[in-house]
Structure formats: structure tokens, C-alpha cells
Amino acid sequence: MEKFHEPVLVEEVIYWMNLKDEGIYCDCTVGGGGHLFMMLQRTKNARFIGIDWDPEAISFTQKRLSNFRNRVILCEGNYADLDVIMKELNIKSVNGLLFDLGASLYQLTTPQRGFSFNHSGRLLMQMAPQVIPLYKRLRNADKRTLYNVLKNYGNVPNAERLSRLIFEHRYNLHTTMDLRQIVEENFKGRLLKKNLHRVFQAFRIWTNEEFKNIEQGLKKAITLMEPEGRLVVISYHSGEDRIVKNLFKEFEKKDLLKRLNKKVIKPNIDEVRRNPSARSARMRVGERCVSL
Numbered sequence: 001m002e003k004f005h006e007p008v009l010v011e012e013v014i015y016w017m018n019l020k021d022e023g024i025y026c027d028c029t030v031g032g033g034g035h036l037f038m039m040l041q042r043t044k045n046a047r048f049i050g051i052d053w054d055p056e057a058i059s060f061t062q063k064r065l066s067n068f069r070n071r072v073i074l075c076e077g078n079y080a081d082l083d084v085i086m087k088e089l090n091i092k093s094v095n096g097l098l099f100d101l102g103a104s105l106y107q108l109t110t111p112q113r114g115f116s117f118n119h120s121g122r123l124l125m126q127m128a129p130q131v132i133p134l135y136k137r138l139r140n141a142d143k144r145t146l147y148n149v150l151k152n153y154g155n156v157p158n159a160e161r162l163s164r165l166i167f168e169h170r171y172n173l174h175t176t177m178d179l180r181q182i183v184e185e186n187f188k189g190r191l192l193k194k195n196l197h198r199v200f201q202a203f204r205i206w207t208n209e210e211f212k213n214i215e216q217g218l219k220k221a222i223t224l225m226e227p228e229g230r231l232v233v234i235s236y237h238s239g240e241d242r243i244v245k246n247l248f249k250e251f252e253k254k255d256l257l258k259r260l261n262k263k264v265i266k267p268n269i270d271e272v273r274r275n276p277s278a279r280s281a282r283m284r285v286g287e288r289c290v291s292l
């Protein structure tokens with residue numbers, strides 16, 4: 001493995017999390033521990049909970065952060081179950097939460113995980129073992145569902161025809177290359193790479209029920225925050241960002257959260273040059289209101 005993940009907007013995360021030494025914080029998407037490592041380095045006594053539902057991320061980060069063992073608890077779990085995870089840890093509230101949404105570089109580029117249109121592998125796309133793999137989902141899906149996935153999660157042109165083809169071939173889609181081949185029949189030249197990306201991302205979101213989890217996770221996060229605690233969310237997809245934006249607005253209307261940036265925070269040119277996968281990152285930050 002070359003690199004597990006390259007964290008984005010690191011300095012911005014540190015700044016907006018407003019870390020205090022006596023605080024306790026939750027990194028809900030710990031991945032390769034890039035953000036968490038930096039947050040540990042920049043604090044002396046603050047304590048952290050790191051959650052990820054991918055056991056490979058947890059075991060990698062466990063080793064990486066072994067020097068900080070006394071300040072970190074790592075938990076394998078779905079952030080949609082944040083309330084249950086906190087209860088099990090006997091933690092009632094935290095001073096800040098970070099959600100760095102989407103998938104890690106490791107997940108996206110490891111052929112055996114089946115996310116990549118560049119590597120041959122079984123068509124799995126499971127971020128966690130309990131997720132039903134994509135090839136099985138495809139077999140049980142109807143044409144309308146496939147159309148909606150491609151249209152709503154991928155904004156794929158020609159979604160009608162593509163969903164029909166995928167539906168017709170659904171029992172023969174075993175590998176990433178089988179899916180790639182269908183996309184190749186529909187798009188040529190410059191459009192091919194763009195649409196391979198869109199189709200694979202759309203199926204990844206669907207397989208892992210990402211939008212549902214984000215909504216549940218954020219709704220639980222707001223109930224677990226100390227007054228003036230920070231909620232920092234980084235998204236990489238317009239659909240993800242829309243959920244975050246709308247929930248932040250809803251929390252603000254209920255006087256639960258104050259939005260600290262009305263305009264999204266994006267990586268600067270240098271960061272995008274260094275790490276092209278950062279280009280779609282959008283960060284939103286809110287502060288928990290002090291209840292009366």
C-alpha cells in the first residue's frame with residue numbers, strides 16, 4: 001500500500017475545530033487517521049474518539065496512532081449509530097465532531113475492494129463488511145431504481161439507456177471490468193473517463209447508503225454536542241453537500257446551530273495541485289448554540 005489516504009483541508013480542520021486541551025472530540029470518519037493524527041499533534045491533553053465502519057481503516061490507524069494510545073479510542077461502527085456508540089463508551093457529549101465524508105484512497109484504489117474502474121476486482125464496493133455488495137444489489141434491483149441511482153447520484157447523461165443495459169446484464173456483472181464494459185459501450189473519448197467516474201461513484205453511494213447515513217449521523221451529532229462545540233463537515237459530491245447545507249439550515253432555524261461559514265470553504269490552488277483528489281472538497285462549519 002502506497003498511502004492509505006491524503007487528508008484534505010488539514011489546517012482548516014484544525015482551525016475550525018477550535019480544539020481545547022480539556023476537550024473531547026469525535027472524528028466520525030477516521031479513515032487512515034490523517035486528520036486525527038494532526039489534531040493529536042496540535043493538542044497536549046485533548047481526548048479523541050475515532051470511528052470508522054471499515055475494519056481495515058481501524059486496524060491501520062490503530063498502529064499509526066499507537067503513540068497516542070492514552071488519548072484515543074478507536075471504534076468500528078457506522079456513524080449513523082453515533083448515539084449508540086457514545087452510549088457504549090459512556091460519553092454523553094463532545095466538544096466537536098468531524099465528518100470527512102466519502103471513501104478513502106485505500107478503499108478506492110484497492111482492487112479487491114471493487115470500487116475502481118481502473119483495476120479488475122469483484123464488483124463489491126462495500127465500505128464495511130455488513131454492506132451488501134454491489135453485484136448482489138444489482139441482481140435485485142429494478143430498472144427504475146437503477147435509473148434513479150445513475151440520474152440522482154451520478155447525474156449521468158443517457159441514464160435511461162445505461163440503466164436498461166445494466167438491468168439486462170445484471171446477472172453477468174461480476175467484476176468492475178464487466179460494469180466498465182457497459183459504460184464503454186455508451187461513452188467514447190473524453191466523455192468516457194468522466195462518465196466512468198460518475199457511474200462508479202453513483203453505485204458506491206447507493207451501495208453504502210451514504211446519503212441516508214449522513215443525514216442520520218448529523219442529526220445524532222447535533223444532540224451530542226456541548227454548547228459552543230464545533231461541527232465540521234467535508235463533502236465531495238454536490239448531493240452530499242446539499243444534505244449538509246440543508247441540515248445546517250434546519251438546525252439553525254431550531255436555534256441548535258450557528259453556521260460559521262455561509263460560503264463553503266474550499267482547498268486552495270496549492271493543495272489541489274499537490275493532491276488533485278481535494279479539488280471537489282467543500283467544508284461547512286457550525287457551532288452549537290448555548291441553550292437558554
Ligand SMILES: C[S@@+](CC[C@H](N)C(=O)[O-])C[C@H]1O[C@@H](n2cnc3c(N)ncnc32)[C@H](O)[C@@H]1O
Nearest residue numbers: 005007029031032033034035052053078079100
Ligand atoms: C475520506 S475518508 C476519511 C479520511 C480521514 N479523514 C483521514 O484523514 O485519513 C472517509 C472514511 O469514512 C468512512 N465512512 C464512510 N461512511 C461511514 C459511515 N457511515 N460510518 C463510519 N465510517 C464511514 C470510510 O470508511 C472512510 O474510511
